[in-house]
Amino acid sequence: MKPVRAATPYLFLLPALLVFGFAVLVPLLFTIGFSFTEWDGFGEMKWAGIDNYVRALGDRTFRDSFIHVIVYIGATIVLEVLVGLLLAGLLSARKRGSLWFRVAIFTPVMLPLVVVAVLWSFVYNPDFGLVNAALAGAGLEDFQRIWLGDSSTALLAISVVSGWVWAGFYMAIFYAAFSQISSEVVEAARLDGAGEWAIFRHVKVPMIRGALAVGLLLCVTGGFQGFDLFYVLTNGAPFGATEIPTTYLVKVVFRNADVGYGSAMAVVLTAVVVAVGLAFIRIQRRRAQAASA
Amino acid sequence: MTVGSRRFSAAGLLASGALVLIALIFFTPMIWMILSSFKSNSAIFGSPFALPESIDLSRWVHAWEVGNIGQYGLNSAIVTAASVLLILLLGSAAAFALSRYRFKGRGVLMAVLALGLLLPLQSYFIAQSHIFTRLELTDTRWALIIPYTAMGLPLAVYLLKVYMDGLPDELFDAARVDGAGDLRMFWTLAVPLLRPGLATVAVFSALASWNEFLLALLYIQDDDLKTIPTGLLAFSSRFHTDYGLLFSALSIVTLPMIVIYIVFNRQITEGITAGSLK
Numbered sequence: 001m002k003p004v005r006a007a008t009p010y011l012f013l014l015p016a017l018l019v020f021g022f023a024v025l026v027p028l029l030f031t032i033g034f035s036f037t038e039w040d041g042f043g044e045m046k047w048a049g050i051d052n053y054v055r056a057l058g059d060r061t062f063r064d065s066f067i068h069v070i071v072y073i074g075a076t077i078v079l080e081v082l083v084g085l086l087l088a089g090l091l092s093a094r095k096r097g098s099l100w101f102r103v104a105i106f107t108p109v110m111l112p113l114v115v116v117a118v119l120w121s122f123v124y125n126p127d128f129g130l131v132n133a134a135l136a137g138a139g140l141e142d143f144q145r146i147w148l149g150d151s152s153t154a155l156l157a158i159s160v161v162s163g164w165v166w167a168g169f170y171m172a173i174f175y176a177a178f179s180q181i182s183s184e185v186v187e188a189a190r191l192d193g194a195g196e197w198a199i200f201r202h203v204k205v206p207m208i209r210g211a212l213a214v215g216l217l218l219c220v221t222g223g224f225q226g227f228d229l230f231y232v233l234t235n236g237a238p239f240g241a242t243e244i245p246t247t248y249l250v251k252v253v254f255r256n257a258d259v260g261y262g263s264a265m266a267v268v269l270t271a272v273v274v275a276v277g278l279a280f281i282r283i284q285r286r287r288a289q290a291a292s293a
Numbered sequence: 294m295t296v297g298s299r300r301f302s303a304a305g306l307l308a309s310g311a312l313v314l315i316a317l318i319f320f321t322p323m324i325w326m327i328l329s330s331f332k333s334n335s336a337i338f339g340s341p342f343a344l345p346e347s348i349d350l351s352r353w354v355h356a357w358e359v360g361n362i363g364q365y366g367l368n369s370a371i372v373t374a375a376s377v378l379l380i381l382l383l384g385s386a387a388a389f390a391l392s393r394y395r396f397k398g399r400g401v402l403m404a405v406l407a408l409g410l411l412l413p414l415q416s417y418f419i420a421q422s423h424i425f426t427r428l429e430l431t432d433t434r435w436a437l438i439i440p441y442t443a444m445g446l447p448l449a450v451y452l453l454k455v456y457m458d459g460l461p462d463e464l465f466d467a468a469r470v471d472g473a474g475d476l477r478m479f480w481t482l483a484v485p486l487l488r489p490g491l492a493t494v495a496v497f498s499a500l501a502s503w504n505e506f507l508l509a510l511l512y513i514q515d516d517d518l519k520t521i522p523t524g525l526l527a528f529s530s531r532f533h534t535d536y537g538l539l540f541s542a543l544s545i546v547t548l549p550m551i552v553i554y555i556v557f558n559r560q561i562t563e564g565i566t567a568g569s570l571k
Contacts, residue, residue, distance in 0.1 A: 001393050001465060008475040012390035013402065016383040016446055020409065023421060023443035028412065030420030041423060087315065093308045102562075103554060104316040107323070109565065110550045112504040114522035118529050119543050122329075122536065123322050130325050133341040164319065172566045196304040225413045228506045232526065246415055246507075253419055254511065263419050270416035277411040 034263035041259045052264035061240060061248060062265060069244040072159055073223035079163025081215050084170025089200045091171065092178040105168035113165065117232035120161045124148050148234055151241035158229055158242060165229075170215050177211035178204055210284075217280045224273050245269045323547065330356075330540035337536050356541035359532075364517060365524030372434055372520055373502040376441035380498045381491055383442070384449035389479050391450070392457035393465065409447030414507065422511050436512040437520065441505060445498040452567060456490035457483065496557075496564025521546060 003009055035052055039045040056062050087105065108116060123130045124147040132144045147157040181204060189203045205212070227246040230236075236243035236251070245265065253262030329337050331345035331352060357363060391399065391406075421440065422431075430436045460483070468478050484491075506522040513519050519527060525542060532538050554561055 001395075001462070001469075003394050003396070004475050006396075009390040009394040009396045009399075012386045012475075012479070016387035016450065017402075019379070019383060019439065020405075020443045020446050023440045024409065024412065024417050025405075027417035027419075027421035027424060030424070031417055034420060090308045090312055090315075094305065094312065098312075099555065099558065101312050101316045102558060103551060104319040106558070106562070107547070107551050107554055108319070110500060110504075110554060110561070111547060112506065112522040112525070114506050114526050115543055115546050118525065118539065119322055119326055122540070123325075128338045128341050128536070130322065130341060137342070164322070168319075169565065172562050176562075176566055196308070221411075221413070225415060228522075231506075231510075249415070249419075250507075254422075259419065259423070266415045266419055270413055273413045273415075274411050 031263045031266055034259055035267045036264075037260045039260045040257040041253075042257075048260055052261045053268070055261060056264055056268060061243060062245070064240065065243045065245045065248045068155060068242060069224055069226065071155055072162070072226065072244065073220055075156060075159035076162050076166070076223055077216065077219055079159055080166040081170050081212075081219050083163060083167040084215070085174050085205070085212070087167060087171040088174035088178055089204065091175050092204070093196055093200070102168075105171055107168075108165045109169045109172075111165075113228035114232055116161065116165055117229050120164075121148065121233055124157055149238050151238045154234055154238060154242045158233055161229055161233070162226075166219075170219075173211055173215055174208060177208035181207050213280070213284065217277070221273050221276055224269065224276070326540050326547070327544050330537065330544045332537055332540075334534075334536055337540075352537060353541045353545055356538050357545060359538070360528045360542045360545075361516065361524065362521075362528075362542060362545055365519055365521045368434070368518055368524070369503055369520040372437045372441065373499050375434070375438045376445065376502040377495050377498045379438070379442040380445040380449050381495060384446055384494065385453050385484055385487060385491065386479065387446070387450045388453035388457050389483050392454045393483075406447055406450055410451060414444070418508065418511070421508075425512060431512045432515045432518060434518060437502075437505070437509060440508055441498075441502045445494075445501060449494045449498060452494055453487060453490050456487055460486055492560060493564045493567045496561055497567065500561075500565070 036048060036050070037045045038048040038051070091101070122128075126132060126144075126146045126149070129147075131147060135141065135143050145153050147153050185207070186199060186203060189199050194203070225246065226244055227250075230242055230244050230247050231250075234242040236247050246269070249262045249265045249269070252258045252265065325341070328345055329341075331348055336343070336345070390396075391403065425431050425436050430439070464482065464486075465478060468482050473482070503520075504522060505520075509520050509523045510526075513523060516524070516527065525546060528542060529539055
């Protein structure tokens with residue numbers, strides 16, 4: 001459609017562009033600019049070329065932070081996406097779950113992660129926490145741990161909290177996808193004598209491949225951006241075992257006032273997230289073409 | 294297959310049993326939180342699973358008062374309401390232009406929009422905090438409203454554009470014939486028709502603003518301006534050993550969300566999943 005006046009579309013777009021430009025695009029360009037400098041945020045800014053990126057390559061903490069976040073992502077693919085898929089399967093086999101079931105699974109998604117983190121810091125508390133108390137109740141005192149204070153369990157303990165929060169989110173996505181499958185397909189499989197598990201595994205899951213791919217993308221890109229739970233529960237402790245890129249770069253920028261170096265790490269993290277997103281879009285597009293060809 | 298024959302099948306029973314068990318596991322931390330909120334520290338340490346001796350709501354009142362929770366809640370409400378209104382208004386205007394008009398630069402703007410959908414907060418928050426400090430925006434509500442609006446816009450514009458693309462051209466052509474200008478067409482025709490889309494966008498924008506933590510942590514030091522996430526964190530470090538009090542504060546923040554979910558569960562599920570399915 002043609003506007004009455006040529007300027008109209010731009011006027012409609014202007015407010016949104018101004019806000020987005022001011023709060024995102026300009027700071028994005030500045031952050032990239034900062035990453036090539038040595039700067040404490042106040043004093044003189046010195047050109048540093050690619051020094052910060054070279055430093056990031058050799059920084060053991062930075063490298064470990066990526067290993068930790070990748071382990072976390074791997075754990076959450078199981079605890080969020082896979083658990084969410086199984087929950088959605090159970091729910092769709094029952095036609096509709098009771099409201100209470102959905103309240104239990106979905107409320108954590110709506111809570112601020114800080115609230116979740118403070119609550120779970122109590123759940124994991126070595127003196128009165130729910131986990132150790134439950135183990136004691138079951139006669140399994142040997143398995144009691146200082147869950148968040150032990151470098152062999154801290155990362156997994158945080159992943160479990162993440163699963164508690166997000167499994168309901170993935171359940172909702174997959175449940176919506178399941179309910180779009182025509183019931184005739186499922187009934188046909190049932191008439192052929194397929195059991196509920198076989199129907200789930202071989203009929204329903206393959207039919208929601210698109211939703212599964214989106215779920216995986218959100219889990220991976222969201223995982224790289226993790227911060228809230230880690231900051232409140234451990235902030236990198238014990239001994240850096242739960243340091244992830246964002247907790248590390250917040251320390252570097254806002255505690256050590258190493259703005260240039262922190263910006264370089266932020267750019268690296270951004271590149272990883274955007275690359276994963278673009279790779280995903282490309283794969284989806286190729287698959288769509290293959291399907292239509 | 295009838296409902297009756299399904300209800301008594303072994304698989305169905307198993308699924309129901311599993312659902313109840315899973316719901317209980319998910320609920321346990323929240324139930325424990327509410328039970329503990331009525332206990333003293335010694336009771337919390339002594340018998341974590343025991344029921345409290347009495348349901349003493351004065352503990353919650355006390356937590357509300359010493360915790361400044363009313364102020365944090367009010368701040369969260371103001372910041373969230375302002376951000377959501379701005380996102381809806383600016384987002385629907387932008388979506389209207391992108392969906393209804395063909396103009397120079399449209400392709401570039403669509404690419405910027407797509408970029409906005411991919412960009413993580415980490416790509417800009419360092420410089421943003423510097424700019425906000427320079428402009429003395431920190432320790433004002435604008436320091437949160439502006440970035441929350443900016444962060445919500447790409448997905449809002451994208452979704453609203455999808456809705457808008459689905460509206461028939463004839464409607465707009467007819468309005469044009471009747472002499473409607475661009476602004477009137479937007480405000481009296483497009484916006485009312487977009488209502489379901491606007492509701493969806495409002496839900497996920499509201500939750501994102503209500504729960505955002507990192508920027509709130511960096512930009513707001515003034516306790517009277519803190520939102521619930523940062524306020525609660527400050528509270529928990531101030532009273533870090535008064536567990537009964539902290540459990541009360543957590544319960545106060547959690548219960549309204551459960552009520553809101555029970556009342557609006559359809560819209561909320563729709564709103565939260567919309568972004569991923571489109």
